[in-house]
Amino acid sequence: MAGAQQLKLANLHDVELAAHAATGERHAFGELVRRHGSSVRGLLRRMGAEVAEADDVAQDAFLAAFERIAEFRGEGTFAAWVKRIAARQYLRRLQRERKLQGLAAEAAEVADVAQEGASVAGRIDLDEALKTLSIAERLCVSMCYGAGLSHGEAAEALNLPLGTVKSHVKRGLDKLRARLAPVEGAVLEGRQGNG
């Protein structure tokens, strides 16, 4: 019976599942978690969260998404919607732990790190490349290119001036380009994490 229900849910589109979840069907929401859990966890790790921390925030984000599921109208993808929730939750956690202090002042002092180890990898790894960014750059790039926030939304979420966010994004992109460009023809893919 449970298997049949699982199969039925697996055939539904995200928007249909969200509509079922909005009526309180928790199994429908569970299917959404099954589909997009890895994306959200991956994004949080790319933003700089530790493995356990990323999983905690991802769980909280999905619970928050369930509470607000009626707000999801299917204008964008469910994955993008829940990723934005997760990104904001992670920022709030960092703010609570006062880990965002000094973000505005963070300069490009780690710029040289971008070149470090660029020749080591035969296979280019986004996750490894992201580690060469400063915390601010990594957060800004991940929020804008991973969670789909605009520069303005990222600035608001980070409580930083728009110009500062744009600077962080630009510096981050420069570093990633420098890191990723040398082996242009190689397979580009994110690390296949192991939970």
Add this chain to the structure above:
Amino acid sequence: MVEVDFERRLERLFADPPRFPDAEAFALRVERRLDRGWTIRRALIGAAGLTGGVIGASQLILSNFVHRMESASEGSAKIITAGWNQLAPNAGLLSGLPTGSVGMWVAAGLALLATGFVVTRLIEEI
């Protein structure tokens, strides 16, 4: 153009979800937390309804409302009894029901319970 291409490539890299071997376990953990939250919520709503009912009942009992209701209910009971006798003089099964002021209180209590149930259901639906 090169800049835009790179940004698109970056977006694709970010959109490519990593595969975690414990993806199913993660989903189950979230489902368990959802279930637990739902159970706690139901318990809290029930407890709130019960507390509200007890407070409401105690307030009614402790106020002058009791005396006023007693006199009113005695009058009402007489009228209802008279009406009942006229309508169903031979209703043997129903004749055992309390028709005095006790009956009025029982009816009021049942109405209060029903209201509490309805309010609880409404809150759950909301």
